[in-house]
Amino acid sequence: MSGIEPYMVSNGATLLLLAGVGFAVRIVRRNRLWREAAASLWRRRRLALCVLAVYFVIALLDSVAWKGGVPEHAVGVLPNAPHSIVDRFFLDTTEASYSAPFAAVEFYGDRPLRHPGAHPLGTDIIGRDVLYMALKGARVALLIGGLTSLIAIPLALMFGVGAGYFGGRFDDFVFFLISTLASMPGLLLLIALIMAMGRGTVSVCVALGVTSWVGFCRLSRAETLKLRELDFVRAARVLGVSEPRIIFRHILPNLAHLIVITFVLMFSGLVLSEAVLSWLGIGVDGSWGQMIDGARDELSREPIVWWNIAAAGTALFTLILAVNTVGDSIRDVLDPRTQGDAP
Amino acid sequence: MSPLLEIRNLRTAFPGARSGFGPREPVHVVDDVSFSLDRGEVLALVGESGSGKSVTALSLLRLVPKPGRVTAGEVRLDGRDLMTLSVGEMRRIRGKRIAMIFQEPMTALNPVLRVGDQVVEAIQLHELVSRAEARARTRALFAEVGIPDPDERLDAYPHQLSGGLKQRVMIAMALAMRPELLIADEPTTALDVTMQAQILRLLRDLQRERRMAILLITHDLGIVNELADRIAVMYAGRLVELAPRAELFANPLHPYTRGLLAAIPALAEPGTRLHEIPGVVPSAGRWPKGCRFTPRCSERFEPCEAQDPAETTRPNGRRVYCHAVAEGRR
């Protein structure tokens, strides 16, 4: 056994994430502009924000895991493996085969279930609770969207702001790089990257990150070019302010709204891409995309097993819809161009 | 004879900022404005930016941009209230009986259509004529408004013309149907000084030739002198004074009008300091109670802050809205 196991990394990352969220909340509360934007967002999209919060909480509950505490009689559970809080709610719920939602007997064969009526969304072909799997998918989806954005946005900022601010050879290089990447078909490049790097959550996220940073890089480069010529940046340069300081004090804060907008709009695209990757057999384990892909053939059974595809589809759709509506409003609230100019 | 255009108690509102969780309070950026315009008369509507003069003009044509709307009042053209007309009837008045030119000739023309076609459209919208004839008339209009080489310019795109030429195209478009009333919204603001003089002279000549009424909207009292028969001064959405030009220049009654006149360099006594009105125009929705000019007025007294000023009318049709004038202090 090696010293650090994946579940420990996950626990640590969860703590870091919570700290980051707390930090972000503090920044938002301190700055009047952000505070007003947040208040306006809350007024407009209360429901969607609540939905997102629910997904977030589920993902968090599934990210904190520890070993032990598993009842001995539990079926299909490794007693020595780490289990997350979500896992612990569903210990020992596995059946032998399909169960329809709230059924007392098996869907095919009419044998009694071990937990009659205890599967509100039914079970899949090997008897796993569908609700459980749908809940587990939340963490995977947020991980895909979040981790990938954490890779793509800093990458894009580094190249975009650098190219826009310093210009010259570096700009030529970045422009060539983003032109090249932009002219390769996104999905194919993605697939090629995953095939080259091997499959797995991290490599999928890295591949998604590499293919999705180009758009924002172009945007931040153009925006930096504009900002660089503005009087307050020029004044700072004339006053002898150091270049890193200009970038961090004057350029980046003026890109902050774009970062937030891009993050939210990117998120839904990433999660949807993962569904397509799952269907190609190179997705992330435990994602809704895999559930949908696995359940596709069940629609041709007689009678139809519909509940697992419905659960995964609904979970995916609800998350994306909430993100999209919030994203739209964030853009309206933060983007000065779309703001109404009523007197 | 009834006036060509008569505006009574016009009010135009925009939804204001949302405060707390309550509904949006409408802000009346044009508040209870009345004036009339005779045939062939030039009335200048003067005020600082934000005084509601442009919105007044757009209200006449029912072109107030959404989400603003006219909430009350009448606009009578030859006795017919434009506010009660159907959309189609209103359309037949726009461009035909009342035409309008705008401040920014750069953006007021469609960038992807040839300027000639844009004038041809103005003709064909109201009259069943062949394209060739409409084009011939456009050519004549171009010559009339002083566009050199009108044949070539017909097929030019807006970006190929200078600002002055674009404004001439706008004027040609407005004159296409021989309107009885031309609304000119700051027609020279975006142009340089020599161009301003030329466009003003053109407007004056055209007005005299065609006996057309003009509602001239401007913040520049200097250009009013050349054109206007009467002057209406607006402040913070309200009319403050309306008088024949000569009388207003000779004997301004409202303190705001006096402040405006004293701020014109050409009228100031040589060697004296140019006057300025203290303070700034309050933004829409943050207007003080009572007379809206009170905080900046050097002659304010008790009723100013409490009550809206009463109207004082003089026999020659001159009107002033000021407590000081009403009480005979002036």
Add this chain to the structure above:
Amino acid sequence: MGAYVLRRLGWGALVLLGVLFLLFVLFFAVTDPDDIARKALGEKVPPAVIEQWKANHGYDRPLWPWQDFENNLLFDHYRRMLTFDFGLSDADDSPITERIRDGMGPSLALTVPLLVLGLGVSIPLSLLVAFFRETYIDRMGVFLCVLAMSVSTLLYIIGAQFLIGKVLRWFPISGFDPDPLLLPRFLALPLLVGVLSGIGADVRFYRTAFIEESTRDFVRTARAKGASEARIMTRHVLRNALIPILTQVVLAIPFLFSGSLLLESFFGIPGLGGVTVDAIQANDFSTLRTMVFIYSLLFVFGQIATDLSYGLVDPRVRFE
């Protein structure tokens, strides 16, 4: 203008060389030919068989020019791609060029009607929504767009196959027949899904373009001269909004040839998208590589075409 086109072509060529280099890194430097051979032949084959297979596919040389300047994979990769000599499939040794040629027809049969239908549905819809801006029709329309965008394409496909193909039995679930009488029956379902899955994003994009144009000053001028709202929309706003829309459409044209990955493989259409998906599932690196190159080639040409078409719609654009 000639100089402009030349410069754009030169830039495009440079970008393509960059694409080829990236492909080389991904498919030769990161996954070396031995891996590819083992994936194609199985893990436990004798080294001699692997060497033989590599020789057949031309992979039996060093990677980089500094290893062997005369005979290396990098130069060979460039030479073969640029002369359209794509070689054999890594999976089943069939010639790739032939598969591409065979796949083009079915792909076009799907994508051309898809583009036309998509535009035919989304442009009028977005004009309608933009016409009713700031009313509940507009808000409803935007909400429906977001709703439509939030559904995964997978779900559209599965839903349509299940509901229309299996339950209602209106159209075959999948399949393809080049016979012009049978073709529409097979294409109906993929076309429906294609239009539906694209409509949300398209209508929203076009609506934004229309609304942005309809707040311009020249629209007020047109109103002031007595033009009706419908006329303003079709004559003044549409012409201007077409400029950003055109960019999208011209850029989409080259991709008509490459087909649609998801639709083709789900609906059993033997087009280029299907070829690509087969290549992915069979670890067929040489085909995949070729497909990426062809996509990029088409994309670069599409971009040049887009830039040139700007000049046709927008009189302000001059090429210097």
